[in-house]
Amino acid sequence: MAIWPALASFGVLIAAQTYSILTSPAEGDMGHLQKIMYVHVPAAWMTFLCFFVVLLFSVRYLWKRRESDDLLAASAAEVGAVFNGLTLLLGMIWGRPAWGVWWAWDARLTSTLVLFLIFVGYLALRGFVDDPQQRARWSAGVGIIGAINVPLVYMSVTWWRTLHQPPSSPATLDPAYTMGLRLNAIALLFVMIYFIRTRYHIARTERAVEEAAQQAAMGATPR
């Protein structure tokens, strides 16, 4: 596995974070706490993107039955779980000084936790099922059903009264913070693509090992 894509994507992330930390002024109400937005919001966006990739390749697997689609969906689910867990942790770190609590069972936080549990359930399911075709079919089903939660998470702050503020985006932000948010989102997108691509190559190798082991077991069965 080549090291340079990792170095390049993390290099872009370091540059984006340095730029946003150094150039964004302290916010009127929250002070420097606002800088958590540059990691929390892009991590949440990457979570949504990962689940979109899971949905896309799950549907394509059920349609075309190509193994590569199943492996891509599974790779995106694992990376999505990482970003989803990170989003929850960063939200808790922001919530303690901003709201006075680490966690509240409001609609945004709870639906994001449910999304994380769906990712974990999807990965656990893949670990339980031995037959590759059955595993791919069941995973695709969970991936498609689980994707229903994504718009629910996104719209939760609009549909319900929540402790969480409305969605942050370049359109709703003060111009002083928009460039920093855009750069961090692009940087984390590079990291996400690197993660999914690498995980997919590993998944293909693991699948080749699984196939070879199954063939060896069939060959060793007495007739």
Add this chain to the structure above:
Amino acid sequence: MIESNINFVVAAYAVTWIALLAYVIRLFRKGRLARAALSRVTRNDGGES
């Protein structure tokens, strides 16, 4: 208040980097193990045939 806020900001960036680097290390280890398993399996296949 501002000082304690900075502690939370530092914690957030530290958690981000720990999570991302931990996952990269996991990927590297998983990749190495998978490649080793594949070469073992293909070597065994070659030995039997």
